[in-house]
Amino acid sequence: MYVAPPLTTVRQDVLAWGCGAAEGLVAATEGRPFEEPELPAVEVVLRSSTPPPQWSSPLT
Numbered sequence: 001m002y003v004a005p006p007l008t009t010v011r012q013d014v015l016a017w018g019c020g021a022a023e024g025l026v027a028a029t030e031g032r033p034f035e036e037p038e039l040p041a042v043e044v045v046l047r048s049s050t051p052p053p054q055w056s057s058p059l060t
Contacts, residue, residue, distance in 0.1 A: 006047035013040045 020037035027034055 005049045008047050008050040009045050010042050011045050012042040016040050 017039055020039050023037060024034055
C-alpha cells in the first residue's frame, strides 16, 4: 500500500529490539539482574510529507 505523499517514518531494527526484550524477560524469570541491552539507534527517514524547516529571523 502506498500513500501520496510518501510519509516520513522511523526505521528501526525490530529483531534486535525484540531480542533485547526477550533477554530481559528470561533474566527476570531466572532471577538474574536486568542488564540493559545495547540497542541499535533508530533512523528518521524524511520523505516528502515533511516540509523543510521554516527559519525565522529574530529581526522580523
